[in-house]
Amino acid sequence: MSSRKRFWKNVTLGEQDGLFRPELDGRPIRLPKGEVLAVASRALGQAIVAEWSRIPEEESFTPEQLPLTRIAGTMIERIRPDLIEAREALLRHGLDDGLCYRKEKPDSTVERIFEWLAKEGIQPSVTDGLMPITQSGDYITGLERLLTRQNEAELAVLGVLTQSFGSLLLALALVSGAISKEDAVSVANADERKQLLVWGRDDELFRVMTTREQDTTEALTFLGFAREG
Template identity: 40%
Template sequence: MMKEGVRVPRAETPGTRKRFWAEATVRPVAGGGFGVELDGRGIRLPGGTALCVPSETLAGAIAGEWARAGGKKGGAFTPDDLPMTRMAGSMIERIAPEPAAQVAALMQYVDGELLCYRAEHPARLCAAEREEWDPQLAWLRARHGIDMAVTHGIMPLAQSGDVHAAWNDVLGRQDNATLAALGVMVPAMKSIVLGLAVVTGALSATRAAEIATVGERIQMTIWGEDAKLVEALRQLAAEVVEADRFMHLCQAQ
């Protein structure tokens, strides 16, 4: 008799969980794809769908994070220990049934694009933003024909209808794995431009995270290093790198 599936914990539910399994293994799924079993019990996503991904390498990465979560049976873990599982769940249960909804969610970042809001002082920060951000907007114009307006200060900036239409077209051509990756990268970096650069191979995930955090890094050179900020920047970079890895593993054959 097949064992009942194990339900993935919801990310929005805070707190730690107790690891109840000893072993995580990959299994092929009838009809195609690969799942992950915990002590022989298949993983089910928060909505009840069985976890099944198209790539064996991605399934292996998901099994790996379950094998590490909590250290050993009885150990404590949180949903943050399962980033690949969370992205797979988003792709399968939320994006695949309605990719347009994910495109619409990403479109909310167009008017708030990080690279389009420039500091007015200090001079060192203004110069660093020009040096790091101008080339990315130039790439966007040259590669995708999207010419985004730039402002200084914090007053809201509304991009043109042509810019919105162009972004909607670009995002609408992405596959579900890429949309899932962008769903992590873009909020983390507050930049749809840098997210697109990563998923199209124009920037590495690590370099994009550096560009996105130029302001924080310059401020630390002025005011001194802050341990909490350093950790926040490390976590941001890790999220972007993991999302990029998810996309590539999902697309691997």
């Protein structure tokens, strides 16, 4: 992405209408569609202030250096206006979820995820083949119910994780606390690890795995601050 140079001296946290907004030299930050960057959590607002403050004076920066801002922007401009559509978009991923395609016996983490899903009333069909699975109506209803419980910050994080993992079910298990970050990344990186065992060192595979772990860390950091209030 194109870079910009730091043009502000001070970053502070303002408050208006119950929302906390980082300000550059007293001015609010505008997102790509024109919305003001403002969040409901003071802790998240402070973390975003710290993120902008870390940009060295007079130096160029890119959006990659502002991960909390990026996720907040998605939440504000894409999710907040229509939570129903955001949930439906995630649901579509869950109808053909990567976790439901088993090439071999699942490991203990995957088994724990399916046990947790069963407690939530969600029992997905799985296959060891390549043909697409058609999930039951009960599965869809259960997944809809679980997504309805997710607030705007959780939906934003689920969007990041689902894209990174290729699995909504894996993302939901992580956001809900059923598994750890390390377990989630291990499951998500399973295919790349197998390829490395077969083909040896591959810089592109390492890049994919490293990026996935970074995306996960950034998403969970965002969620942690958002939940602090």
